[in-house]
Amino acid sequence: MRCSLYAVALAACGQRALAAFGLTSTSSRFKVDTDAGLVFEVNRANGDITSLKYNGVEYQGTGKASAINSGLGSSTVTGETVNGYVKITVKAGSLPLTHYFVAKPKEAIIYMATYITGEIDPGELRWLARLRTSELPTGVHGNVGDTRGCTAFEGKDTFKCPNGETRCKMYTSDRFIDDNVHGVSGPKASVWMIMPGVAYETSAGGPFMRDINSQTGDSDQELYWYMNSGHVRTEPWRFGLQGPYAMAFTQPGAKPSENLDTSFFSGLNIQGYVPxxxxxxxxxxxxxxxxxxxxxxxxxxxxxxxxxxxxxxxxxxxxxxxxxxxxxxxxxxxxxxxxxxxxxxxxxxxxxxxSKEVETPVIWRIGNFDGQPFELRNGDKIERMHPSDVRMGPWGGAYTVGQSTAKDFPMALWSKQGGTVTVNFSLSQAQVKAHVLRIGTTLSFKGGRPSVKIGSWTGSDPGAPKLIDSRGITRGAYRGYGEVYTYNVPASAFKAGRNTLTLGVYGSGDASWLSANYIVDALELQE
The missing domain is CATH 2.60.40.1120 (Carboxypeptidase-like, regulatory domain)
Known part of the structure; x- marks a missing residue:
């Protein structure tokens, strides 16, 4: 059998498909054979995927179906062959949503697109494939979203394991600008979400938005693509066509290209598609x-x-x-x-x-003003674990200019956890004058913002930043609006020799890790 380029990359080319490419149906199901080893079935009553067989192995989970959100409910589902492609259209009965499944001959890929005209309750829009953990045990970024044997300790989505490590499905996320392909794997196959080209154009949050990619449970391996959610989102929903995007089956570990050609959608009468x-x-x-x-x-x-x-x-x-x-x-x-x-x-x-950034001479600077906390203490871990994880370094502490490194300064401060941070620095007599203190943050929770004190001088409360009504740092998020606070510090605050900046948090909260907090980007004392 001669193999096409995509058949080589996305199917076991040497294995024979069970039937020719095409669409068949019963009173309850549409069945699609891709002629590339993948056969899938769609429920004609609600648009759920109820079977996903690849090279004869069933990968669909045993509990809930694979669907938009947790299922669309009663829907009008139609199937047809258009220009040599199989197209299944799902018009939700009670939601402003139309979803499309498309199959292309000899590709083990389910192409999809989702058209919306309004927000979907409960405030999120996602494709969720519920696959079998027994066949696909490895999630995105390994075990960071593997909740098996662990106990929920913050809401229903953050877990503590017996060894003190933490797990959360949010820890599987990556920046949209970098997240064009992600997948889950097992000994016989891998399953991937592909977001090619302009798939994100109608999502919300910008290039640095991150959202759930997978979660590993006892029975189901959940594979996601989040189009819109309230997970530290900084702008309103957009409406129109989400996608095209795709779910691909490959041999184990064979990651497909992000450059998936979806131009054939122009001949399929997909609502909202712009060629x-x-x-x-x-x-x-x-x-x-x-x-x-x-x-x-x-x-x-x-x-x-x-x-x-x-x-x-x-x-x-x-x-x-x-x-x-x-x-x-x-x-x-x-x-x-x-x-x-x-x-x-x-x-x-x-x-x-x-760039309009003006580089100002500084007496000292901690970190980089780059919108990221990664160079600071625990910044290299925060995307993949909870702040209470046993692998985290301590929070709070002291930093001495000229002796400490960026890794000695914690990347976040809490009003009820970790204590304050002090920065010790020395000034010459000539430097005892007014200075500007500049503090950059990346994300705030419960109104958290810096409190600052140098000598006898205390900076005024800058006021709570714009609220993002979502947990952040405890779910691995670090990116919000990115506030920068500037303080004009009078000469009377300083003295020749050793000086100390004490940095804390304005704000409160009802729990240790969920009290007011903010994530530090960088801080500097300008000349």
Whole structure:
């Protein structure tokens, strides 16, 4: 049997499919044979996937079906063959939603797209494949979302294991800008979510948004793609077509390419689909970001969002829907410039953008103003474990300028956990004058913001930042609005010789780890 490129990458080419490509049906099911080893079935009453057989092995979970959210309920489900592709359309009966399943000959892939015209209760929109843990025991990022043998201790989604390690499905997440393919694996196969091209264009949250990718339970291995949720989301939902995206089956560990061609959707009458001919792009130079940081560009309006990374000072955007966009430039994840641009179908707009960040001489700086806490203590762990995890270093403590390193400064402070942080530094007599103290944060919870004291001087309360009504750091999130606090410290606060900055938290809360807190990006005392 001669194999196509995708059959080689996404199926066991040497194994014969059980039947020819096509769609068959009964009174209760649509059955699709991809002729690439994958056969799946869709419930005609509600659009749930009830069977996922790959090379003769059943991977669909034994409890709940695979579906949008936890199932759409009573729906109108139709199946047809269009231009040589199988297309199944699910029109939800009580929700503003239409979901599509599409199969292409000789590919072990279920292509999907989801069209919405309003928010879906309970405030999230996700594709959730419930697969068999017995066949696919390894989740995204290994065991960080494996709750087997562990006990919930914070809500119903964060778990403590007998060895003191912690697990949470949120710990499986990655930044949208980096998350084009993620999957779960077993000894006979891997199953992947693929978000190619502009799959995220109608999601919310921007390039640094992160959401659940998998959760490993006793019976089900859950594989997700979150399109919209309230998990530390910083902007409203967008409506329209989510995707196209796909779920692919491969041999164990054979990760598929993110460059999945979905252009054939243009001939399938998919509601909301905009082909490449109806799009435009933006290109130009992006300058002023130091070489050691990623240069990220981000375009967004209320209908769509896009992003890319510049290389050697130049960039080209993905193909975008026509319209006017805010254009952001980031040093890593730290916003350094904002502009606007209008995109026209069939055209590439030239737009240069430069960082507006002004480098100010400093007496000392801890960390980097890059919108990320990773260089600080516990910053290398926070995406994959709870702050109480036994593998975490201590919180609070002291930092001495000229002796300590960034790893000695904790990446977060709590109003009821870990104590304050002190920064000890020395000034010459000539430096005893007014200075500016600048503190960058990445995420706040329950109104947490810095309290600062130097000598006899205490900084005023800057007021609570804009509320994000979602747990953050305890579920592995570090990115919010990214507030920067600036304090004009008078000369009377300083003295020649040793000085101490005491850094704490304004805010409160009803539990140790869920009290007011904030995540530190960097801080500096300017000359």
């Amino acid at each position: 490449s001919t109806g799009r435009g792009s933006v290109s130009g130079t992006a300058t002023g970001v130091p070489n050691q940081f990623e240069t990220v560009l981000h375009w967004h309006n209320t209908q769509a969002q896009y992003w890319t990374k510049a290389s050697n000072g130049t960039y080209k955007s993905p193909l975008m829907k026509p319209g006017s966009y805010t254009m952001n430039l980031y040093k890593g994840e730290f916003l350094v410039s904002t502009d606007s641009v209008t995109v026209t179908a069939g055209q590439t707009v030239q737009k240069d953008i430069a």
